[in-house]
Amino acid sequence: MFFFYENRNGLVAQLAEEAIKSCHALYSPTIPVGKVSLQKRKPLFTIIDDDASTHTQSILYTIAGELGFKFGSCVILDRPQNNTPVFLNWDQLRTLQSDGHEILSHTMTHAHLGLIPESQLDYELGTSRDILLQQGFVARHFVYPGGSYVKNNACEKTDTSVLNKVRNYYDSAWVINESINKGELFNNYKGLLIGFDALGTLGSAKAAVDQIFANGGWLVLMMHVFQPQWATPKNRKNYGI
Numbered sequence: 251m252f253f254f255y256e257n258r259n260g261l262v263a264q265l266a267e268e269a270i271k272s273c274h275a276l277y278s279p280t281i282p283v284g285k286v287s288l289q290k291r292k293p294l295f296t297i298i299d300d301d302a303s304t305h306t307q308s309i310l311y312t313i314a315g316e317l318g319f320k321f322g323s324c325v326i327l328d329r330p331q332n333n334t335p336v337f338l339n340w341d342q343l344r345t346l347q348s349d350g351h352e353i354l355s356h357t358m359t360h361a362h363l364g365l366i367p368e369s370q371l372d373y374e375l376g377t378s379r380d381i382l383l384q385q386g387f388v389a390r391h392f393v394y395p396g397g398s399y400v401k402n403n404a405c406e407k408t409d410t411s412v413l414n415k416v417r418n419y420y421d422s423a424w425v426i427n428e429s430i431n432k433g434e435l436f437n438n439y440k441g442l443l444i445g446f447d448a449l450g451t452l453g454s455a456k457a458a459v460d461q462i463f464a465n466g467g468w469l470v471l472m473m474h475v476f477q478p479q480w481a482t483p484k485n486r487k488n489y490g491i
Contacts (some may be wrong), residue, residue: 294431294468295459297321298393298424298443301356302329302338305475311346324356324393327378330385336476340385347387354391355379355420362398363412371415379419390421393472397426399440413439424470430458432467446473 299306302325314321323346329337338346347353357363357374358381366374375392382389399412416423416439427442446455455471462469 293459293462293466295462296468296470297446298354298470298472299323300393300472300474301326301360301476302343302353303476304336304338304342307338307342307346310473310475311349311351314351315349320350320352322352322354322391324354325382326356326360326395327358327381331381344386352391353382353387353389354393354424355382355389356393357395360395362396363394364398364400368411368415371412375415375419392416392420392423393443394423394425399423399425424472426472430462430467430469432462432465436468441470443470443472446471447477 297319299310299321302323306323310321323338323343325343326337328334330340330343333339343353355375355378358378359374361370361374363371363374379389379392399416400409401411413423420439422438422441424441424443426445428444428448429442430444431442444458458469458471461467
């Protein structure tokens with residue numbers, strides 16, 4: 251999964267500049283269900299846009315076209331279904347996919363799955379996947395809204411109801427954890443995301459890239475392009491983007 255980075259300059263691609271001096275951060279589009287080893291792999295680097303707002307097309311998509319990188323965008327399905335303002339519509343999402351970017355599910359309503367009745371999980375997970383398929387998208391991957399996949403105060407090791415449902419519909423699922431995916435085993439259904447917005451500076455993000463270059467692992471950055479630091483070229487320059 252999902253996207254390829256080569257010898258590019260500037261912006262988000264700068265995050266991988268140290269890594270791409272020696273290797274390309276590349277991962278197979280086919281992720282085996284279950285667990286895979288991250289040992290002895292080249293550093294892996296992925297960008298995911300959260301929520302698929304219209305800023306994704308006007309800002310991130312434009313920058314990606316200029317620099318030649320691909321990203322994923324996770325979609326809250328009732329937004330395009332209802333033509334909700336400030337979110338991408340079906341035609342805009344198809345444009346992303348046709349240009350090689352990937353569309354991920356982010357539930358039907360942005361429900362925090364650990365907080366809703368189990369009876370609603372099939373709707374949030376299965377219906378969202380089915381609508382993506384009906385609209386012509388390759389719907390293989392999922393991002394947990396709010397990082398929620400266990401019930402309140404439940405033990406993660408024993409409360410697997412959400413994870414089991416996710417396995418029925420997707421090949422992988424991703425959760426904000428502010429950590430790099432590394433170690434002998436990688437769990438497809440608890441893939442780790444780092445919030446780019448929370449890192450504070452481009453230097454902090456580049457330090458994470460340096461870490462995967464030195465020690466291996468898979469860095470997945472999630473960003474919210476509707477945040478103020480993305481709003482204008484001046485803001486992006488001040489933020490180091």
